[in-house]
Amino acid sequence: MADCDGESPVIEPSLVRQNQPQTESRYLNGQCVWTIRSGSIINPGFDLAQCRSQLELNGFQIPESDLEAPLKTALDVPSVKRYIVFNSSMFHFLMAPVLYLVLWCAVFSSLHSYLTVTDYWVLCLCVSLVSIFLTTAIIFTLHHSNKEINMNLDVRLIAVNERLVKHKLLVAVADWVENCTSNLQLYFVYWDVSRCLRALTESLDEGNYEAQNIQKKLQKSMSYLVLVGEAPQTPSDTGTSHTDTQEDDVEQGADEHRPLLQNEEQERSTSSGQRGAAHQLTTNYSLVPDPALPAQARAQQLLMAYSALYIKLLVSERLSGPSHYRMRPKRNHCTTACICLCQYIRTKVVR
Incomplete structure:
Protein backbone atom coordinates (compact mmCIF):
# COMPACT_ATOMS: atom_id res chain seq x y z
CA MET A 1 0.00 0.00 0.00
CA ALA A 2 0.97 3.61 -0.36
CA ASP A 3 3.53 4.92 2.11
CA CYS A 4 2.64 8.06 4.04
CA ASP A 5 4.64 10.55 6.00
CA GLY A 6 2.24 9.97 8.89
CA GLU A 7 3.49 6.42 9.30
CA SER A 8 7.10 7.50 9.88
CA PRO A 9 8.52 7.72 13.42
CA VAL A 10 7.03 10.62 15.37
CA ILE A 11 9.38 13.58 15.73
CA GLU A 12 9.25 15.67 18.88
CA PRO A 13 7.46 18.99 18.24
CA SER A 14 10.28 20.91 19.92
CA LEU A 15 12.78 19.54 17.41
CA VAL A 16 10.53 20.49 14.51
CA ARG A 17 10.19 24.06 15.73
CA GLN A 18 13.95 24.40 16.04
CA ASN A 19 14.37 23.54 12.38
CA GLN A 20 12.52 24.98 9.45
CA PRO A 21 8.92 23.64 9.32
CA GLN A 22 7.98 21.42 6.45
CA THR A 23 6.22 23.35 3.74
CA GLU A 24 3.69 22.13 1.24
CA SER A 25 6.03 23.07 -1.65
CA ARG A 26 8.15 20.00 -0.93
CA TYR A 27 5.25 17.70 -1.82
CA LEU A 28 4.21 16.45 -5.22
CA ASN A 29 0.76 15.54 -6.43
CA GLY A 30 -0.33 12.22 -4.99
CA GLN A 31 2.02 12.20 -1.99
CA CYS A 32 0.38 11.31 1.31
CA VAL A 33 0.94 14.07 3.85
CA TRP A 34 -0.66 12.45 6.86
CA THR A 35 -2.80 9.45 7.74
CA ILE A 36 -4.60 8.53 10.93
CA ARG A 37 -6.07 5.16 11.81
CA SER A 38 -9.52 4.68 13.27
CA GLY A 39 -9.49 4.07 17.00
CA SER A 40 -12.10 1.31 16.90
CA ILE A 41 -13.42 -1.14 14.34
CA ILE A 42 -16.94 -1.30 15.75
CA ASN A 43 -17.24 2.46 16.31
CA PRO A 44 -14.95 4.09 13.73
CA GLY A 45 -13.74 7.58 14.52
CA PHE A 46 -10.72 9.80 13.98
CA ASP A 47 -8.87 12.25 16.22
CA LEU A 48 -9.34 15.34 14.06
CA ALA A 49 -7.57 17.66 16.51
CA GLN A 50 -4.43 15.54 16.19
CA CYS A 51 -4.80 15.65 12.40
CA ARG A 52 -4.83 19.44 12.37
CA SER A 53 -1.83 19.71 14.69
CA GLN A 54 0.19 17.25 12.60
CA LEU A 55 -0.76 19.04 9.38
CA GLU A 56 0.43 22.31 10.93
CA LEU A 57 3.79 20.67 11.66
CA ASN A 58 3.93 19.69 7.99
CA GLY A 59 3.34 23.28 6.90
CA PHE A 60 -0.43 23.30 6.28
CA GLN A 61 -2.17 26.02 8.24
CA ILE A 62 -5.81 24.95 8.05
CA PRO A 63 -8.49 26.61 10.20
CA GLU A 64 -10.92 24.48 12.17
CA SER A 65 -13.84 25.57 9.98
CA ASP A 66 -12.13 24.03 6.93
CA LEU A 67 -11.06 20.76 8.54
CA GLU A 68 -12.68 19.57 11.74
CA ALA A 69 -16.18 20.98 11.27
CA PRO A 70 -16.85 19.56 7.76
CA LEU A 71 -15.22 16.22 8.63
CA LYS A 72 -17.42 15.85 11.71
CA THR A 73 -20.47 16.65 9.62
CA ALA A 74 -19.48 14.07 7.01
CA LEU A 75 -18.17 11.20 9.15
CA ASP A 76 -19.24 11.69 12.75
CA VAL A 77 -22.81 10.48 12.16
CA PRO A 78 -24.11 7.19 13.65
CA SER A 79 -25.66 6.02 10.37
CA VAL A 80 -22.43 6.74 8.47
CA LYS A 81 -20.36 4.91 11.08
CA ARG A 82 -22.61 1.86 10.80
CA TYR A 83 -22.27 1.95 7.03
CA ILE A 84 -18.46 2.16 7.28
CA VAL A 85 -18.41 -0.92 9.53
CA PHE A 86 -20.69 -3.06 7.36
CA ASN A 87 -19.00 -1.94 4.14
CA SER A 88 -15.44 -2.35 5.39
CA SER A 89 -12.97 -4.90 4.05
CA MET A 90 -12.69 -6.44 7.52
CA PHE A 91 -16.42 -7.13 7.61
CA HIS A 92 -16.21 -8.74 4.15
CA PHE A 93 -13.22 -10.77 5.34
CA LEU A 94 -15.19 -12.09 8.33
CA MET A 95 -18.32 -12.55 6.27
CA ALA A 96 -16.66 -14.85 3.70
CA PRO A 97 -16.42 -18.02 5.87
CA VAL A 98 -19.87 -17.42 7.36
CA LEU A 99 -21.31 -16.95 3.89
CA TYR A 100 -19.58 -20.14 2.73
CA LEU A 101 -21.09 -22.18 5.58
CA VAL A 102 -24.56 -20.79 4.97
CA LEU A 103 -24.37 -21.50 1.24
CA TRP A 104 -22.95 -24.98 1.86
CA CYS A 105 -25.83 -25.90 4.18
CA ALA A 106 -28.41 -24.42 1.82
CA VAL A 107 -27.07 -26.18 -1.28
CA PHE A 108 -26.56 -29.47 0.56
CA SER A 109 -30.10 -29.51 1.98
CA SER A 110 -31.58 -28.62 -1.41
CA LEU A 111 -29.68 -31.31 -3.34
CA HIS A 112 -30.16 -33.91 -0.64
CA SER A 113 -33.93 -33.41 -0.78
CA TYR A 114 -34.24 -33.86 -4.55
CA LEU A 115 -31.37 -36.24 -5.34
CA THR A 116 -30.65 -39.73 -4.15
CA VAL A 117 -26.90 -40.23 -3.84
CA THR A 118 -25.20 -43.30 -2.42
CA ASP A 119 -21.72 -41.78 -2.24
CA TYR A 120 -22.01 -38.80 0.09
CA TRP A 121 -18.43 -37.71 -0.52
CA VAL A 122 -19.35 -36.98 -4.15
CA LEU A 123 -22.31 -34.91 -3.01
CA CYS A 124 -20.20 -33.07 -0.43
CA LEU A 125 -17.51 -32.36 -3.00
CA CYS A 126 -20.03 -30.95 -5.48
CA VAL A 127 -21.67 -28.85 -2.77
CA SER A 128 -18.28 -27.51 -1.66
CA LEU A 129 -17.33 -26.50 -5.20
CA VAL A 130 -20.65 -24.76 -5.77
CA SER A 131 -20.42 -22.95 -2.41
CA ILE A 132 -16.87 -21.80 -3.13
CA PHE A 133 -17.92 -20.49 -6.54
CA LEU A 134 -20.91 -18.57 -5.14
CA THR A 135 -18.92 -17.16 -2.23
CA THR A 136 -16.13 -16.01 -4.55
CA ALA A 137 -18.63 -14.38 -6.90
CA ILE A 138 -20.32 -12.46 -4.06
CA ILE A 139 -17.04 -11.28 -2.50
CA PHE A 140 -15.71 -10.27 -5.91
CA THR A 141 -18.88 -8.26 -6.57
CA LEU A 142 -18.53 -6.46 -3.24
CA HIS A 143 -14.85 -5.78 -3.92
CA HIS A 144 -15.63 -4.44 -7.40
CA SER A 145 -18.33 -2.14 -6.02
CA ASN A 146 -15.72 -0.47 -3.80
CA LYS A 147 -14.08 0.87 -6.98
CA GLU A 148 -17.22 2.84 -7.82
CA ILE A 149 -18.19 6.13 -6.25
CA ASN A 150 -19.88 5.61 -2.90
CA MET A 151 -22.97 7.71 -2.26
CA ASN A 152 -22.80 7.20 1.51
CA LEU A 153 -19.12 8.07 1.97
CA ASP A 154 -17.32 9.47 -1.09
CA VAL A 155 -20.12 11.91 -1.91
CA ARG A 156 -20.29 13.10 1.70
CA LEU A 157 -16.60 14.04 1.48
CA ILE A 158 -17.19 16.37 -1.49
CA ALA A 159 -17.95 19.30 0.82
CA VAL A 160 -14.77 18.55 2.80
CA ASN A 161 -12.56 18.48 -0.30
CA GLU A 162 -14.12 21.70 -1.57
CA ARG A 163 -12.67 23.38 1.50
CA LEU A 164 -9.36 21.51 1.66
CA VAL A 165 -8.54 21.98 -2.03
CA LYS A 166 -7.78 25.64 -1.22
CA HIS A 167 -4.97 24.32 0.98
CA LYS A 168 -3.83 21.86 -1.73
CA LEU A 169 -5.07 18.82 0.14
CA LEU A 170 -7.62 16.12 -0.64
CA VAL A 171 -9.05 13.67 1.87
CA ALA A 172 -10.48 10.15 1.61
CA VAL A 173 -11.29 7.14 3.77
CA ALA A 174 -9.73 3.84 2.69
CA ASP A 175 -9.44 0.45 4.32
CA TRP A 176 -8.08 -3.03 3.66
CA VAL A 177 -7.19 -6.14 5.62
CA GLU A 178 -3.53 -6.76 6.45
CA ASN A 179 -2.33 -9.63 8.68
CA CYS A 180 -5.96 -10.36 9.60
CA THR A 181 -6.37 -6.84 11.00
CA SER A 182 -8.36 -3.93 9.67
CA ASN A 183 -6.63 -0.80 8.38
CA LEU A 184 -9.38 1.82 8.30
CA GLN A 185 -7.58 5.12 7.85
CA LEU A 186 -8.24 8.74 6.97
CA TYR A 187 -5.78 9.97 4.32
CA PHE A 188 -4.66 13.52 3.59
CA VAL A 189 -2.99 13.66 0.18
CA TYR A 190 -1.27 16.67 -1.36
CA TRP A 191 -2.90 17.73 -4.60
CA ASP A 192 -2.56 20.93 -6.59
CA VAL A 193 -5.74 20.87 -8.67
CA ALA A 231 -36.87 21.81 -0.13
CA PRO A 232 -37.67 25.21 1.38
CA GLN A 233 -41.42 25.74 1.53
CA THR A 234 -43.01 28.87 0.08
CA PRO A 235 -46.29 30.43 1.20
CA SER A 236 -47.97 28.94 -1.88
CA ASP A 237 -46.90 25.46 -0.74
CA THR A 238 -48.68 25.94 2.59
CA GLY A 239 -51.84 27.42 1.13
CA THR A 240 -53.72 24.15 1.44
CA SER A 241 -52.82 23.81 5.10
CA HIS A 242 -54.06 27.40 5.74
CA THR A 243 -57.37 26.50 4.09
CA ASP A 244 -57.64 23.37 6.19
CA THR A 245 -56.99 25.42 9.32
CA GLN A 246 -59.74 27.88 8.41
CA GLU A 247 -62.19 25.03 7.81
CA ASP A 248 -61.27 23.57 11.19
CA ASP A 249 -61.94 26.95 12.84
CA VAL A 250 -65.40 27.09 11.27
CA GLU A 251 -66.20 23.59 12.52
CA GLN A 252 -64.96 24.52 15.97
CA GLY A 253 -67.20 27.58 16.03
CA ALA A 254 -70.26 25.53 15.05
CA ASP A 255 -69.60 22.96 17.76
CA GLU A 256 -68.50 25.33 20.55
CA HIS A 257 -71.15 24.06 22.97
CA ARG A 258 -69.98 20.46 22.94
CA PRO A 259 -68.75 19.27 26.36
CA LEU A 260 -65.42 17.84 25.06
CA LEU A 261 -64.43 20.92 23.07
CA GLN A 262 -60.95 21.25 24.58
CA ASN A 263 -60.01 17.64 23.85
CA GLU A 264 -61.29 17.92 20.29
CA GLU A 265 -59.21 21.04 19.73
CA GLN A 266 -56.12 19.22 20.95
CA GLU A 267 -56.86 16.33 18.59
CA ARG A 268 -57.33 18.74 15.67
CA SER A 269 -54.05 20.52 16.42
CA THR A 270 -52.25 17.17 16.54
CA SER A 271 -53.75 16.04 13.24
CA SER A 272 -52.90 19.43 11.69
CA GLY A 273 -49.26 18.97 12.76
CA GLN A 274 -49.23 15.51 11.23
CA ARG A 275 -50.59 16.90 7.94
CA GLY A 276 -47.85 19.56 8.00
CA ALA A 277 -45.20 16.88 8.43
CA ALA A 278 -46.79 14.84 5.65
CA HIS A 279 -46.73 17.85 3.32
CA GLN A 280 -42.99 18.41 3.90
CA LEU A 281 -41.37 18.66 0.49
CA THR A 282 -38.17 17.04 -0.68
CA THR A 283 -36.14 17.70 -3.79
CA ASN A 284 -33.46 15.85 -5.73
Whole structure:
Protein backbone atom coordinates (compact mmCIF):
# COMPACT_ATOMS: atom_id res chain seq x y z
CA MET A 1 0.00 0.00 0.00
CA ALA A 2 0.97 3.61 -0.36
CA ASP A 3 3.53 4.92 2.11
CA CYS A 4 2.64 8.06 4.04
CA ASP A 5 4.64 10.55 6.00
CA GLY A 6 2.24 9.97 8.89
CA GLU A 7 3.49 6.42 9.30
CA SER A 8 7.10 7.50 9.88
CA PRO A 9 8.52 7.72 13.42
CA VAL A 10 7.03 10.62 15.37
CA ILE A 11 9.38 13.58 15.73
CA GLU A 12 9.25 15.67 18.88
CA PRO A 13 7.46 18.99 18.24
CA SER A 14 10.28 20.91 19.92
CA LEU A 15 12.78 19.54 17.41
CA VAL A 16 10.53 20.49 14.51
CA ARG A 17 10.19 24.06 15.73
CA GLN A 18 13.95 24.40 16.04
CA ASN A 19 14.37 23.54 12.38
CA GLN A 20 12.52 24.98 9.45
CA PRO A 21 8.92 23.64 9.32
CA GLN A 22 7.98 21.42 6.45
CA THR A 23 6.22 23.35 3.74
CA GLU A 24 3.69 22.13 1.24
CA SER A 25 6.03 23.07 -1.65
CA ARG A 26 8.15 20.00 -0.93
CA TYR A 27 5.25 17.70 -1.82
CA LEU A 28 4.21 16.45 -5.22
CA ASN A 29 0.76 15.54 -6.43
CA GLY A 30 -0.33 12.22 -4.99
CA GLN A 31 2.02 12.20 -1.99
CA CYS A 32 0.38 11.31 1.31
CA VAL A 33 0.94 14.07 3.85
CA TRP A 34 -0.66 12.45 6.86
CA THR A 35 -2.80 9.45 7.74
CA ILE A 36 -4.60 8.53 10.93
CA ARG A 37 -6.07 5.16 11.81
CA SER A 38 -9.52 4.68 13.27
CA GLY A 39 -9.49 4.07 17.00
CA SER A 40 -12.10 1.31 16.90
CA ILE A 41 -13.42 -1.14 14.34
CA ILE A 42 -16.94 -1.30 15.75
CA ASN A 43 -17.24 2.46 16.31
CA PRO A 44 -14.95 4.09 13.73
CA GLY A 45 -13.74 7.58 14.52
CA PHE A 46 -10.72 9.80 13.98
CA ASP A 47 -8.87 12.25 16.22
CA LEU A 48 -9.34 15.34 14.06
CA ALA A 49 -7.57 17.66 16.51
CA GLN A 50 -4.43 15.54 16.19
CA CYS A 51 -4.80 15.65 12.40
CA ARG A 52 -4.83 19.44 12.37
CA SER A 53 -1.83 19.71 14.69
CA GLN A 54 0.19 17.25 12.60
CA LEU A 55 -0.76 19.04 9.38
CA GLU A 56 0.43 22.31 10.93
CA LEU A 57 3.79 20.67 11.66
CA ASN A 58 3.93 19.69 7.99
CA GLY A 59 3.34 23.28 6.90
CA PHE A 60 -0.43 23.30 6.28
CA GLN A 61 -2.17 26.02 8.24
CA ILE A 62 -5.81 24.95 8.05
CA PRO A 63 -8.49 26.61 10.20
CA GLU A 64 -10.92 24.48 12.17
CA SER A 65 -13.84 25.57 9.98
CA ASP A 66 -12.13 24.03 6.93
CA LEU A 67 -11.06 20.76 8.54
CA GLU A 68 -12.68 19.57 11.74
CA ALA A 69 -16.18 20.98 11.27
CA PRO A 70 -16.85 19.56 7.76
CA LEU A 71 -15.22 16.22 8.63
CA LYS A 72 -17.42 15.85 11.71
CA THR A 73 -20.47 16.65 9.62
CA ALA A 74 -19.48 14.07 7.01
CA LEU A 75 -18.17 11.20 9.15
CA ASP A 76 -19.24 11.69 12.75
CA VAL A 77 -22.81 10.48 12.16
CA PRO A 78 -24.11 7.19 13.65
CA SER A 79 -25.66 6.02 10.37
CA VAL A 80 -22.43 6.74 8.47
CA LYS A 81 -20.36 4.91 11.08
CA ARG A 82 -22.61 1.86 10.80
CA TYR A 83 -22.27 1.95 7.03
CA ILE A 84 -18.46 2.16 7.28
CA VAL A 85 -18.41 -0.92 9.53
CA PHE A 86 -20.69 -3.06 7.36
CA ASN A 87 -19.00 -1.94 4.14
CA SER A 88 -15.44 -2.35 5.39
CA SER A 89 -12.97 -4.90 4.05
CA MET A 90 -12.69 -6.44 7.52
CA PHE A 91 -16.42 -7.13 7.61
CA HIS A 92 -16.21 -8.74 4.15
CA PHE A 93 -13.22 -10.77 5.34
CA LEU A 94 -15.19 -12.09 8.33
CA MET A 95 -18.32 -12.55 6.27
CA ALA A 96 -16.66 -14.85 3.70
CA PRO A 97 -16.42 -18.02 5.87
CA VAL A 98 -19.87 -17.42 7.36
CA LEU A 99 -21.31 -16.95 3.89
CA TYR A 100 -19.58 -20.14 2.73
CA LEU A 101 -21.09 -22.18 5.58
CA VAL A 102 -24.56 -20.79 4.97
CA LEU A 103 -24.37 -21.50 1.24
CA TRP A 104 -22.95 -24.98 1.86
CA CYS A 105 -25.83 -25.90 4.18
CA ALA A 106 -28.41 -24.42 1.82
CA VAL A 107 -27.07 -26.18 -1.28
CA PHE A 108 -26.56 -29.47 0.56
CA SER A 109 -30.10 -29.51 1.98
CA SER A 110 -31.58 -28.62 -1.41
CA LEU A 111 -29.68 -31.31 -3.34
CA HIS A 112 -30.16 -33.91 -0.64
CA SER A 113 -33.93 -33.41 -0.78
CA TYR A 114 -34.24 -33.86 -4.55
CA LEU A 115 -31.37 -36.24 -5.34
CA THR A 116 -30.65 -39.73 -4.15
CA VAL A 117 -26.90 -40.23 -3.84
CA THR A 118 -25.20 -43.30 -2.42
CA ASP A 119 -21.72 -41.78 -2.24
CA TYR A 120 -22.01 -38.80 0.09
CA TRP A 121 -18.43 -37.71 -0.52
CA VAL A 122 -19.35 -36.98 -4.15
CA LEU A 123 -22.31 -34.91 -3.01
CA CYS A 124 -20.20 -33.07 -0.43
CA LEU A 125 -17.51 -32.36 -3.00
CA CYS A 126 -20.03 -30.95 -5.48
CA VAL A 127 -21.67 -28.85 -2.77
CA SER A 128 -18.28 -27.51 -1.66
CA LEU A 129 -17.33 -26.50 -5.20
CA VAL A 130 -20.65 -24.76 -5.77
CA SER A 131 -20.42 -22.95 -2.41
CA ILE A 132 -16.87 -21.80 -3.13
CA PHE A 133 -17.92 -20.49 -6.54
CA LEU A 134 -20.91 -18.57 -5.14
CA THR A 135 -18.92 -17.16 -2.23
CA THR A 136 -16.13 -16.01 -4.55
CA ALA A 137 -18.63 -14.38 -6.90
CA ILE A 138 -20.32 -12.46 -4.06
CA ILE A 139 -17.04 -11.28 -2.50
CA PHE A 140 -15.71 -10.27 -5.91
CA THR A 141 -18.88 -8.26 -6.57
CA LEU A 142 -18.53 -6.46 -3.24
CA HIS A 143 -14.85 -5.78 -3.92
CA HIS A 144 -15.63 -4.44 -7.40
CA SER A 145 -18.33 -2.14 -6.02
CA ASN A 146 -15.72 -0.47 -3.80
CA LYS A 147 -14.08 0.87 -6.98
CA GLU A 148 -17.22 2.84 -7.82
CA ILE A 149 -18.19 6.13 -6.25
CA ASN A 150 -19.88 5.61 -2.90
CA MET A 151 -22.97 7.71 -2.26
CA ASN A 152 -22.80 7.20 1.51
CA LEU A 153 -19.12 8.07 1.97
CA ASP A 154 -17.32 9.47 -1.09
CA VAL A 155 -20.12 11.91 -1.91
CA ARG A 156 -20.29 13.10 1.70
CA LEU A 157 -16.60 14.04 1.48
CA ILE A 158 -17.19 16.37 -1.49
CA ALA A 159 -17.95 19.30 0.82
CA VAL A 160 -14.77 18.55 2.80
CA ASN A 161 -12.56 18.48 -0.30
CA GLU A 162 -14.12 21.70 -1.57
CA ARG A 163 -12.67 23.38 1.50
CA LEU A 164 -9.36 21.51 1.66
CA VAL A 165 -8.54 21.98 -2.03
CA LYS A 166 -7.78 25.64 -1.22
CA HIS A 167 -4.97 24.32 0.98
CA LYS A 168 -3.83 21.86 -1.73
CA LEU A 169 -5.07 18.82 0.14
CA LEU A 170 -7.62 16.12 -0.64
CA VAL A 171 -9.05 13.67 1.87
CA ALA A 172 -10.48 10.15 1.61
CA VAL A 173 -11.29 7.14 3.77
CA ALA A 174 -9.73 3.84 2.69
CA ASP A 175 -9.44 0.45 4.32
CA TRP A 176 -8.08 -3.03 3.66
CA VAL A 177 -7.19 -6.14 5.62
CA GLU A 178 -3.53 -6.76 6.45
CA ASN A 179 -2.33 -9.63 8.68
CA CYS A 180 -5.96 -10.36 9.60
CA THR A 181 -6.37 -6.84 11.00
CA SER A 182 -8.36 -3.93 9.67
CA ASN A 183 -6.63 -0.80 8.38
CA LEU A 184 -9.38 1.82 8.30
CA GLN A 185 -7.58 5.12 7.85
CA LEU A 186 -8.24 8.74 6.97
CA TYR A 187 -5.78 9.97 4.32
CA PHE A 188 -4.66 13.52 3.59
CA VAL A 189 -2.99 13.66 0.18
CA TYR A 190 -1.27 16.67 -1.36
CA TRP A 191 -2.90 17.73 -4.60
CA ASP A 192 -2.56 20.93 -6.59
CA VAL A 193 -5.74 20.87 -8.67
CA SER A 194 -4.81 23.80 -10.95
CA ARG A 195 -3.23 21.71 -13.72
CA CYS A 196 -6.00 19.10 -13.64
CA LEU A 197 -8.58 21.88 -13.72
CA ARG A 198 -6.95 23.47 -16.74
CA ALA A 199 -6.65 20.17 -18.63
CA LEU A 200 -10.22 19.07 -17.87
CA THR A 201 -11.55 22.51 -18.82
CA GLU A 202 -9.88 22.19 -22.21
CA SER A 203 -11.51 18.78 -22.67
CA LEU A 204 -14.98 20.13 -21.84
CA ASP A 205 -14.56 23.37 -23.78
CA GLU A 206 -15.19 21.87 -27.22
CA GLY A 207 -17.51 22.74 -30.06
CA ASN A 208 -21.30 22.60 -29.77
CA TYR A 209 -21.60 19.10 -31.23
CA GLU A 210 -18.82 17.67 -29.11
CA ALA A 211 -20.16 19.45 -26.01
CA GLN A 212 -23.55 17.79 -26.50
CA ASN A 213 -21.90 14.37 -26.76
CA ILE A 214 -19.91 15.01 -23.59
CA GLN A 215 -23.06 16.10 -21.74
CA LYS A 216 -24.87 12.92 -22.85
CA LYS A 217 -21.97 10.82 -21.59
CA LEU A 218 -22.03 12.66 -18.27
CA GLN A 219 -25.77 12.08 -17.96
CA LYS A 220 -25.26 8.38 -18.65
CA SER A 221 -22.34 7.96 -16.24
CA MET A 222 -23.67 10.12 -13.39
CA SER A 223 -27.43 9.72 -13.67
CA TYR A 224 -27.58 7.66 -10.46
CA LEU A 225 -25.70 10.29 -8.43
CA VAL A 226 -28.74 12.03 -6.93
CA LEU A 227 -28.95 13.54 -3.46
CA VAL A 228 -32.29 13.89 -1.68
CA GLY A 229 -32.76 16.94 0.53
CA GLU A 230 -35.48 19.04 2.06
CA ALA A 231 -36.87 21.81 -0.13
CA PRO A 232 -37.67 25.21 1.38
CA GLN A 233 -41.42 25.74 1.53
CA THR A 234 -43.01 28.87 0.08
CA PRO A 235 -46.29 30.43 1.20
CA SER A 236 -47.97 28.94 -1.88
CA ASP A 237 -46.90 25.46 -0.74
CA THR A 238 -48.68 25.94 2.59
CA GLY A 239 -51.84 27.42 1.13
CA THR A 240 -53.72 24.15 1.44
CA SER A 241 -52.82 23.81 5.10
CA HIS A 242 -54.06 27.40 5.74
CA THR A 243 -57.37 26.50 4.09
CA ASP A 244 -57.64 23.37 6.19
CA THR A 245 -56.99 25.42 9.32
CA GLN A 246 -59.74 27.88 8.41
CA GLU A 247 -62.19 25.03 7.81
CA ASP A 248 -61.27 23.57 11.19
CA ASP A 249 -61.94 26.95 12.84
CA VAL A 250 -65.40 27.09 11.27
CA GLU A 251 -66.20 23.59 12.52
CA GLN A 252 -64.96 24.52 15.97
CA GLY A 253 -67.20 27.58 16.03
CA ALA A 254 -70.26 25.53 15.05
CA ASP A 255 -69.60 22.96 17.76
CA GLU A 256 -68.50 25.33 20.55
CA HIS A 257 -71.15 24.06 22.97
CA ARG A 258 -69.98 20.46 22.94
CA PRO A 259 -68.75 19.27 26.36
CA LEU A 260 -65.42 17.84 25.06
CA LEU A 261 -64.43 20.92 23.07
CA GLN A 262 -60.95 21.25 24.58
CA ASN A 263 -60.01 17.64 23.85
CA GLU A 264 -61.29 17.92 20.29
CA GLU A 265 -59.21 21.04 19.73
CA GLN A 266 -56.12 19.22 20.95
CA GLU A 267 -56.86 16.33 18.59
CA ARG A 268 -57.33 18.74 15.67
CA SER A 269 -54.05 20.52 16.42
CA THR A 270 -52.25 17.17 16.54
CA SER A 271 -53.75 16.04 13.24
CA SER A 272 -52.90 19.43 11.69
CA GLY A 273 -49.26 18.97 12.76
CA GLN A 274 -49.23 15.51 11.23
CA ARG A 275 -50.59 16.90 7.94
CA GLY A 276 -47.85 19.56 8.00
CA ALA A 277 -45.20 16.88 8.43
CA ALA A 278 -46.79 14.84 5.65
CA HIS A 279 -46.73 17.85 3.32
CA GLN A 280 -42.99 18.41 3.90
CA LEU A 281 -41.37 18.66 0.49
CA THR A 282 -38.17 17.04 -0.68
CA THR A 283 -36.14 17.70 -3.79
CA ASN A 284 -33.46 15.85 -5.73
CA TYR A 285 -30.04 17.35 -6.37
CA SER A 286 -28.13 15.84 -9.27
CA LEU A 287 -24.35 15.83 -9.34
CA VAL A 288 -24.33 16.11 -13.13
CA PRO A 289 -22.87 19.54 -14.02
CA ASP A 290 -25.31 21.99 -15.54
CA PRO A 291 -24.48 22.42 -19.26
CA ALA A 292 -25.30 26.13 -18.97
CA LEU A 293 -22.32 26.66 -16.67
CA PRO A 294 -18.90 27.62 -18.05
CA ALA A 295 -16.50 24.80 -18.84
CA GLN A 296 -14.24 25.68 -15.91
CA ALA A 297 -17.13 25.52 -13.42
CA ARG A 298 -18.23 22.14 -14.76
CA ALA A 299 -14.66 20.86 -14.58
CA GLN A 300 -14.40 22.05 -10.98
CA GLN A 301 -17.59 20.18 -10.07
CA LEU A 302 -16.36 16.97 -11.69
CA LEU A 303 -12.99 17.16 -9.95
CA MET A 304 -14.61 17.60 -6.55
CA ALA A 305 -17.26 14.92 -7.18
CA TYR A 306 -14.65 12.22 -7.87
CA SER A 307 -11.85 13.51 -5.61
CA ALA A 308 -12.55 11.22 -2.63
CA LEU A 309 -12.99 8.15 -4.84
CA TYR A 310 -9.75 8.86 -6.71
CA ILE A 311 -7.74 9.37 -3.52
CA LYS A 312 -9.18 6.16 -2.05
CA LEU A 313 -8.11 4.19 -5.12
CA LEU A 314 -4.74 5.97 -5.19
CA VAL A 315 -3.68 5.17 -1.62
CA SER A 316 -4.93 1.57 -1.86
CA GLU A 317 -3.12 1.08 -5.22
CA ARG A 318 -6.28 0.09 -7.10
CA LEU A 319 -5.99 2.55 -9.98
CA SER A 320 -6.01 0.71 -13.29
CA GLY A 321 -3.59 1.80 -15.99
CA PRO A 322 -0.05 1.33 -17.32
CA SER A 323 2.33 0.48 -14.50
CA HIS A 324 5.58 1.43 -16.20
CA TYR A 325 6.57 5.08 -16.02
CA ARG A 326 7.37 5.35 -19.74
CA MET A 327 3.97 3.93 -20.63
CA ARG A 328 2.05 6.45 -18.58
CA PRO A 329 -0.28 8.76 -20.50
CA LYS A 330 0.96 12.17 -21.45
CA ARG A 331 0.04 15.18 -19.30
CA ASN A 332 -0.11 13.05 -16.18
CA HIS A 333 -0.17 15.41 -13.20
CA CYS A 334 0.50 12.72 -10.59
CA THR A 335 3.97 11.36 -9.89
CA THR A 336 2.87 8.41 -7.74
CA ALA A 337 0.19 6.83 -9.96
CA CYS A 338 -0.39 5.79 -13.54
CA ILE A 339 -3.12 8.38 -14.14
CA CYS A 340 -4.04 11.64 -12.45
CA LEU A 341 -7.44 12.91 -11.33
CA CYS A 342 -8.45 14.59 -14.57
CA GLN A 343 -7.35 11.58 -16.64
CA TYR A 344 -9.38 9.29 -14.38
CA ILE A 345 -12.47 11.42 -14.97
CA ARG A 346 -11.94 11.50 -18.72
CA THR A 347 -11.44 7.72 -18.79
CA LYS A 348 -14.12 6.56 -16.37
CA VAL A 349 -16.78 9.27 -16.64
CA VAL A 350 -16.49 11.17 -19.91
CA ARG A 351 -15.09 8.17 -21.88
